[in-house]
Amino acid sequence: MPERIIVPFGPQHPVLPEPIHIDLVLEDENVVDAIPSIGYIHRGLEQLVQKREYTEYVYVAERICGICSFIHALCYCQGVEHIMKIEVPDRARYLRTIWSEYSRIHSHLLWLGLFADGMGFENLFMRSWQLRESVLDVLEDTTGGRVIQGSCKVGGVRRDIGQEKLDEIHRSLDLFDQQCRGLGDVFLNDDTVKYRLKGLGVISKDEAYDLGAAGPTARGSGVAMDHRETGYAAYGDLGFKPVVETTGDCYARCAVRVKEVYASIDLIRRAIEEMPEGPIDVKVKGTPDGEYFSRAEQPRGEVIHYLKGDGSKHLARARIRTPTLANIPPLVKMLPGIQLADVPIVVLSIDPCIGCMER
Amino acid sequence: MGIFQMTKTVLRNLAGGPATRQYPAVPARSCSLTRGHIVFDPSSCRSCSLCVKRCPCEAIRLDKEAKVWEIDRMRCIACGDCVEGCPFGSLTMEQSYHPPVTEHVVERYTITYVKPERPAKKPAEESTKEEGVGESA
Numbered sequence: 038m039p040e041r042i043i044v045p046f047g048p049q050h051p052v053l054p055e056p057i058h059i060d061l062v063l064e065d066e067n068v069v070d071a072i073p074s075i076g077y078i079h080r081g082l083e084q085l086v087q088k089r090e091y092t093e094y095v096y097v098a099e100r101i102c103g104i105c106s107f108i109h110a111l112c113y114c115q116g117v118e119h120i121m122k123i124e125v126p127d128r129a130r131y132l133r134t135i136w137s138e139y140s141r142i143h144s145h146l147l148w149l150g151l152f153a154d155g156m157g158f159e160n161l162f163m164r165s166w167q168l169r170e171s172v173l174d175v176l177e178d179t180t181g182g183r184v185i186q187g188s189c190k191v192g193g194v195r196r197d198i199g200q201e202k203l204d205e206i207h208r209s210l211d212l213f214d215q216q217c218r219g220l221g222d223v224f225l226n227d228d229t230v231k232y233r234l235k236g237l238g239v240i241s242k243d244e245a246y247d248l249g250a251a252g253p254t255a256r257g258s259g260v261a262m263d264h265r266e267t268g269y270a271a272y273g274d275l276g277f278k279p280v281v282e283t284t285g286d287c288y289a290r291c292a293v294r295v296k297e298v299y300a301s302i303d304l305i306r307r308a309i310e311e312m313p314e315g316p317i318d319v320k321v322k323g324t325p326d327g328e329y330f331s332r333a334e335q336p337r338g339e340v341i342h343y344l345k346g347d348g349s350k351h352l353a354r355a356r357i358r359t360p361t362l363a364n365i366p367p368l369v370k371m372l373p374g375i376q377l378a379d380v381p382i383v384v385l386s387i388d389p390c391i392g393c394m395e396r
Numbered sequence: 397m398g399i400f401q402m403t404k405t406v407l408r409n410l411a412g413g414p415a416t417r418q419y420p421a422v423p424a425r426s427c428s429l430t431r432g433h434i435v436f437d438p439s440s441c442r443s444c445s446l447c448v449k450r451c452p453c454e455a456i457r458l459d460k461e462a463k464v465w466e467i468d469r470m471r472c473i474a475c476g477d478c479v480e481g482c483p484f485g486s487l488t489m490e491q492s493y494h495p496p497v498t499e500h501v502v503e504r505y506t507i508t509y510v511k512p513e514r515p516a517k518k519p520a521e522e523s524t525k526e527e528g529v530g531e532s533a
């Protein structure tokens with residue numbers, strides 16, 4: 038039996054934008070075990086809920102993550118709205134959907150770029166981020182912020198998108214769709230990418246389900262679980278089917294994200310077409326008293342905001358579970374059996390967002 | 397199928413010129429909604445302190461007696477809440493980002509707004525009244 042050695046992976050590693058540490062137990066070049074440890078960037082944002090008024094905490098919730106910022110704010114607002122029994126106007130729900138889907142596209146394109154970079158495919162990386170830039174431009178044009186949109190608030194949204202702008206976005210979607218399909222074609226059909234990804238980091242459907250995988254990690258293994266199906270925001274009106282792949286390897290997870298970009302473009306298109314007229318917010322009175330598990334689908338999976346109010350203007354408790362945390366156990370399951378050189382790709386394939394996970 | 401999936405895009409990009417711009421020689425892209433930085437107009441501020449109450453970051457301080465309005469740019473997250481809340485239009489959001497600084501300084505303005513003469517009311521009464529009106533709005 039070969040000698041076992043432990044190779045530390047992270048917290049600083051070229052493929053990792055954020056710090057997570059994994060101890061890899063190796064036999065020769067093969068990984069036999071992986072021991073993760075987290076806790077490098079805890080910021081204590083949950084505690085802050087007791088110091089900021091519930092309406093102000095939206096800004097904090099938004100800053101939990103720099104990628105899914107809008108959906109964090111949305112999830113938090115939905116929670117507070119449910120506790121306070123606020124009915125959000127239709128137009129606000131649709132606007133929220135549009136911004137959520139744009140966030141999803143921008144996150145997926147960012148991830149696709151990073152993933153291509155992890156594979157050593159620099160061209161593809163640049164192209165993904167080039168496309169992502171046009172998404173950020175739309176976000177900036179409609180909300181005023183490229184990454185932190187600051188557009189969600191308890192009771193609705195803070196900004197409207199004018200009909201002219203909506204038409205412009207709708208027109209631009211055709212070209213964008215075409216460009217994304219060109220990019221997706223490389224990820225899905227290029228032999229270089231296939232050789233690198235197929236059969237790597239496999240996790241079966243049952244394992245993914247048992248270990249509580251979320252988002253594209255679960256859907257890549259055939260678990261058709263997408264919180265958008267429950268119809269929060271305007272997803273109920275628009276109709277939605279999760280994108281599912283069955284092979285459970287890195288290629289499947291990549292394919293899920295590529296196809297989700299297409300699906301998101303389609304959702305935005307339909308949301309613009311069906312956009313109702315009307316107010317974008319309602320006046321919020323009173324303070325939250327009660328508790329609620331608010332859930333939303335982020336690009337990485339399902340996020341849960343548990344909120345508890347005690348009738349004062351500060352919430353008593355917030356607890357946030359982000360999809361990356363749910364995806365760590367499946368990751369630990371994926372690593373044994375692969376070679377050391379494949380570890381970066383497999384770790385990236387769950388789209389780890391450590392800043393989100395540790396808050 | 398194939399190994400040259402990227403070629404078309406690469407060729408198009410080669411012909412199309414760079415996608416990035418030479419910032420700061422070429423100014424950064426911005427639009428009418430871009431939240432850059434807050435600009436304060438001391439000549440119209442009536443010291444109602446609504447902006448102080450609304451700011452989620454405690455970036456604004458107001459001393460009504462000394463007529464001093466301060467903003468800590470390092471705390472400000474450019475959310476625009478104070479702009480929405482100011483009933484007298486003294487605050488505006490500029491599109492350009494505030495330039496980076498090497499020292500932590502709090503920007504300080506002396507409010508130059510002069511209340512028009514209204515002999516019937518005492519100034520002290522007036523200021524409390526204004527505050528009450530603002531709160532209910």
Ligand code: SF4
Nearest residue numbers: 451472473475476478
């Ligand atoms: S923009 Fe927001 S953070 Fe900045 S001073 Fe105004 S309210 Fe405060």
Ligand code: SF4
Nearest residue numbers: 441442444445447482
């Ligand atoms: S809200 Fe406007 S008028 Fe009132 S103190 Fe602030 S800047 Fe001055």
